[in-house]
Amino acid sequence: MADEVQIHPMEKADLPEILELLREVLGDGVLAKRPETWRWKHEENPFGPSDGLVARAGGNLVGLRVFLRWRWRRAGTIVPAVRAVDTVTHPAWRGRGIFRRLTLGMLDRVRKEGIPFVFNTPNEVSRKGYLKMGWQDVAKVPILVKPLRPMATILRLLKRVDRKGQRGELEAEGVEAMLRDPGLDPFLAELWQGEERLHTPRTRDYLSWRYARAPGIDYRAVWDFEGGSGAAVILRLRDRRSLRELTVVELLVSEGAGEKQATLLLRDVIRTARGDCLTAHAPKKSREWQLLRRAGFIRLPVAGPYFTVRTLADTADDGLEPNQWNSWMLSIGDLELF
Ligand SMILES: CC(C)(COP(=O)(O)OP(=O)(O)OC[C@H]1O[C@@H](n2cnc3c(N)ncnc32)[C@H](O)[C@@H]1OP(=O)(O)O)[C@@H](O)C(=O)NCCC(=O)NCCS
Structure with missing residues (x-):
């Protein structure tokens, strides 16, 4: 399988196929597959453009993994982070470790940039995969x-x-x-x-x-x-x-x-x-x-949803504990899926 599937950094030229894959997997009604939503979310974000990896097999796009950039603040200091958002594997290619390879690949990329942690609010299916890759449940958000x-x-x-x-x-x-x-x-x-x-x-x-x-x-x-x-x-x-x-x-x-x-x-x-x-x-x-x-x-x-975090660096030294619920001051706007 490893030879059949190649992993590449996500590029602008991939966009039509990405939107097609999102539409195929998530359905027509979902905002994520609209080009204007993609541009807004991944290109116009004031924290910077998103980074991602795609998987190709026989030239076709079969997997996608995107990290959206975010910035948190704590006692006046800015803490950069990324949010694990759009991830899909083509139904015919599931269960072969594509999501895992793409996600671990992205962890390496952002670790090199010195990003201290990744956060997200995963759905039930992907959450199980994340927990196996070192993510931790921080809380089920009280509503x-x-x-x-x-x-x-x-x-x-x-x-x-x-x-x-x-x-x-x-x-x-x-x-x-x-x-x-x-x-x-x-x-x-x-x-x-x-x-x-x-x-x-x-x-x-x-x-x-x-x-x-x-x-x-x-x-x-x-x-x-x-x-x-x-x-x-x-x-x-x-x-x-x-x-x-x-x-x-x-x-x-x-x-x-x-x-x-x-x-x-x-x-x-x-x-x-x-x-x-x-x-x-x-x-x-x-x-x-x-x-x-x-x-x-x-x-x-x-x-509400699970809030999960994957730490990438030893952040405990400077008192940053993103995997502790009492470290957070979140709003629903920070958490809603979009
Ligand atoms: C979630 C999704 C991306 C997983 O893709 P995948 O390429 O099949 O996942 P992998 O084969 O890399 O699996 C990685 C790990 O996640 C776990 N996992 C994946 N799908 C799972 C499922 N349906 N139930 C339980 N665990 C699952 C696997 O156990 C695997 O761990 P293992 O390697 O130790 O067995 C895929 O099912 C999908 O596209 N779903 C629809 C879109 C979606 O829900 N995306 C997430 C929110 S945007």
Whole structure:
């Protein structure tokens, strides 16, 4: 088998075949196979273009493995990392170690660059393979939920009224409007400056790429900035198994006065949201967690995705422990699959 399959660095010219393979394996409805999604995700990412390996057999593309670049921040220091995202093996070529060879090959490439760890939220199938390659489960991400109209939701589910395709709604603008607010830059400059848990630095560039330019995903924002302090809530409107869900993908709160603004914004979101429920995540017992709990969010007994990490260097020396859940300050926006 080893001779039949050749591994190459991913190149621009591979793109039509990559999209074809993604479409064949994941189906037509999936955003990943659209060229505009690929460009946005792997070429326009403010953390840099993605790196990947492909497998070819008899000239045909039979496997793909991509690492998306990311940057975390911790006590003001930037920590580069990569996120293991698109990986597929052609159905006729599965079970022959292609995913394994491609993934180990990518680990070598990023190790040489000095990247200290890889992270991702794998599905059940690939997770088993990752765990065999040294990945560790860091957590099953806890999810908070705020039912909006529980009786109506229960009745509808009992009557099996299918709302699939109908999204929740909200009185909120698109994220571009928040990016135009002159209060945004002073707010971001102060946000989480001393935060010691690993978090994505929320810069204007990042927010614009992630929430204003993501093709085909509907994000909305409410915000209130005042002289460097304030709060912002970014939400994604989605339908999930016939539930109209509004997901809080970001809850950004400045020190001090920000808490009051966040409380008022969450109250507005709950008042104007039309759907079945709001969901959110924040580190347990953090200020953000407490704000959500006070707004009526409760912890769901079932948790969200697995968050997994593969360390590449001995990071313990400088206190970096990405395989410990309490090292992280994540939002759903950091974790959702896109
Ligand atoms: C996940 C996927 C990429 C695996 O590809 P593959 O080339 O068949 O995987 P490999 O042969 O390299 O397997 C590597 C390891 O993963 C494990 N593994 C792979 N598929 C598995 C499965 N369906 N169930 C359990 N373990 C599995 C294998 O046990 C193997 O370990 P081993 O070598 O010790 O036996 C492939 O099944 C696929 O394309 N799935 C659809 C797309 C997808 O779900 N991608 C992941 C999220 S983007």
